[in-house]
Amino acid sequence: MLIRVSALFIFTSFYLIYLGKAWLLKKQGLKVNLLGDKQSSCEKYFEIVLRVMTGFGELIQFLVPFLFAVNQKGWGYAGLVLTFLGVLLFFISVKTMGINWRAGVNEQQRTELVTTGIYRFSRNPAFVAFDLLYLGFALIFRTS
Numbered sequence: 001m002l003i004r005v006s007a008l009f010i011f012t013s014f015y016l017i018y019l020g021k022a023w024l025l026k027k028q029g030l031k032v033n034l035l036g037d038k039q040s041s042c043e044k045y046f047e048i049v050l051r052v053m054t055g056f057g058e059l060i061q062f063l064v065p066f067l068f069a070v071n072q073k074g075w076g077y078a079g080l081v082l083t084f085l086g087v088l089l090f091f092i093s094v095k096t097m098g099i100n101w102r103a104g105v106n107e108q109q110r111t112e113l114v115t116t117g118i119y120r121f122s123r124n125p126a127f128v129a130f131d132l133l134y135l136g137f138a139l140i141f142r143t144s
Helices: 002-027 041-067 075-100 125-140
Strands: none
Touching: 002 041, 002 075, 002 125, 075 125
């Protein structure tokens, strides 16, 4: 039960970081999620479908701790470590990105290329964080 609750807490923390950063930038007048803002109808509808599928994926991710059994062979704890490291790396990535953080491209909102901090080592450490988070979840919750 401890692993299950910890995994849910870690995953919730991940989304709170994302939503918190989006909210802080919105307060500064910056739009973070630009998906679905395209002028071309084909691109616009594709991005809207992508946004809906992402939301559906998030819902499934929150249900995982309740739907799958916890791996009892010690891998669950290794998975927790990876998920924690993923959330920590995501936090550092988002913080380092500052006001330049966006999902999508908007020509009116110019951003700077961040090459300091964690971005000296990886072009997109947030994606590395996603990988750690999902790999950790795969180790925590067995599927067979």
